[in-house]
Amino acid sequence: xxxxxxxxxxxxxxxxxxxxxxxxxLFSVLFLYNIIEVEKEFLMERRLFFFSLAFAxxxxxISGAEAFFLKDAFRNYPFWLGMLLRLTLTFLLFLVLSxxxxxxxFVFRYDGSFNEFTSVFFNKIMLTSSFxxxxxxxxxxxxxxxxxxxxxxxxxxxxxxNLLRGRYNKPRLENRIFLFLDINDSTAIAEKMGHKxxxxxxxxxxxDITEPILANxxxxxxxxxxxxxxxxxxxxxxxxNCLKFIRQAYFILKRKEKKYIDRHGFAPSFKAGIHAGxxxxxxxxxxxxxxxxxxxxxxxxARIRSKCHDLDHNFLFSGxxxxxxxxxxxxxxxxIGEMKFKGRSEKEKIYAVDFK
Numbered sequence: 001x002x003x004x005x006x007x008x009x010x011x012x013x014x015x016x017x018x019x020x021x022x023x024x025x026l027f028s029v030l031f032l033y034n035i036i037e038v039e040k041e042f043l044m045e046r047r048l049f050f051f052s053l054a055f056a057x058x059x060x061x062i063s064g065a066e067a068f069f070l071k072d073a074f075r076n077y078p079f080w081l082g083m084l085l086r087l088t089l090t091f092l093l094f095l096v097l098s099x100x101x102x103x104x105x106f107v108f109r110y111d112g113s114f115n116e117f118t119s120v121f122f123n124k125i126m127l128t129s130s131f132x133x134x135x136x137x138x139x140x141x142x143x144x145x146x147x148x149x150x151x152x153x154x155x156x157x158x159x160x161x162n163l164l165r166g167r168y169n170k171p172r173l174e175n176r177i178f179l180f181l182d183i184n185d186s187t188a189i190a191e192k193m194g195h196k197x198x199x200x201x202x203x204x205x206x207x208d209i210t211e212p213i214l215a216n217x218x219x220x221x222x223x224x225x226x227x228x229x230x231x232x233x234x235x236x237x238x239x240x241n242c243l244k245f246i247r248q249a250y251f252i253l254k255r256k257e258k259k260y261i262d263r264h265g266f267a268p269s270f271k272a273g274i275h276a277g278x279x280x281x282x283x284x285x286x287x288x289x290x291x292x293x294x295x296x297x298x299x300x301x302a303r304i305r306s307k308c309h310d311l312d313h314n315f316l317f318s319g320x321x322x323x324x325x326x327x328x329x330x331x332x333x334x335x336i337g338e339m340k341f342k343g344r345s346e347k348e349k350i351y352a353v354d355f356k
Contacts, residue, residue: 010056010335012214017063021144025057027141052103062090063145063235066069071149083146090142091135168291171282175234177242177321178221178279178298180305181209183273184314186226187268201264212248216241221293229301231293234276239325246315247331247355248273273305274317275348300348301314303341311336319349331355 002158070089074082101231151163160170183189183205190198206228212232213220217238221229222295230245232238249270277297283289316336327333332354338347 006159013067014064015264016149017060017067020063020067020148021056021059022146023144024141025064026286027055027137030291031268054098057101058094058097059141059145060091062142063149065093065147065265066090066145071146083143085156086146087139087142092137094138094142115210133292137144161292168282171280173278174281174293175276175278176281176293176297177232177234177238177276178293178301179218179230179242179245179274181270183226183267183305184271190226193264193266197264201228201260201266201268204260204264205253205268208252209249212245212252215248216245218242218245229298236325238278239321240328242321243353246353248353269314270319271308271314272316273303273308274315274321275286275301275304276318276321296344298315300341300344304348304350307339307350311350313352313354315353317351317353319351322349322351327353 015100066086070086074085077085077164183202189201193201206223209228212218216240218230218232221231230242232242253268253270260267275297277295277300279293279295279297280292284292300318305319307318308314313334334352334354335353336350337348341345
């Protein structure tokens with residue numbers, strides 16, 4: 001049985017598949033119109049429901065194969081080659097699904113013999129200009145589906161929707177939580193492992209903490225070397241989600257220590273600094289756009305993280321993060337005291353968290 005975190009990742013990917021399947025159904029109406037315009041005898045209007053249902057099934061299976069298998073299967077290939085291979089496999093999968101669906105149609109709806117059905121299928125469907133148009137439409141739709149998955153990977157959950165809505169086209173003030181996470185002793189480990197092995201180790205680390213990020217609604221703001229910056233809207237629920245992320249990531253890495261040691265020779269651990277406050281958010285760049293947050297909140301989050309070693313605590317957070325928030329009893333909260341940070345006139349109260 002899938003764990004809670006794994007189920008969350010599964011359902012996130014499943015939601016993408018469902019959205020893409022809906023797009024396939026909407027396009028099916030346009031495709032049917034184009035086909036009928038070319039050959040009036042190919043499909044009649046009364047079969048629109050069957051046609052759309054078939055497209056929903058095909059779209060769900062193909063986008064599911066893309067989201068769960070093909071998207072990662074060719075990750076290490078050049079983009080053009082990976083795209084070509086994915087489109088080829090998508091086409092083959094479509095042919096198989098089409099044969100299955102048409103066979104089902106023959107069993108339940110067609111009144112003639114199987115030989116007659118086979119003749120109709122090849123002569124009036126596959127060997128027609130409308131079928132060629134259908135294949136071109138399918139290729140376009142498969143290409144769009146692949147691009148949607150790639151764009152979603154690039155911008156993360158909710159990022160593509162924000163891009164479409166133009167949410168950050170103009171700078172806007174937001175109150176957010178920021179978590180700066182850094183791997184302990186990463187420089188020394190990199191020197192011992194070598195750059196290639198270290199990069200593989202990093203990929204495993206970020207892959208393992210991605211599940212608790214998704215499980216707790218975190219937004220991946222930036223990867224910077226061996227550091228990742230996460231963000232949430234500043235609410236009490238998200239403060240709890242932020243702490244839950246740290247706790248789950250901590251115990252996931254504890255459970256996988258042996259796997260890391262066997263595979264890489266070193267098991268990772270991490271430190272994190274958390275702060276909350278107002279930032280300005282917006283897209284910047286002309287030829288490469290990125291969503292950027294700016295403000296003292298980010299600087300303070302980074303400086304809190306940098307104090308972990310000095311204070312001998314791996315997980316520190318600010319008094320602003322604690323404002324109006326009572327952490328659950330599973331967290332052992334330790335008050336460190338007030339500290340002065342560069343660039344700030346006022347001192348910031350600092351807390352540490354431990355897990356019972």
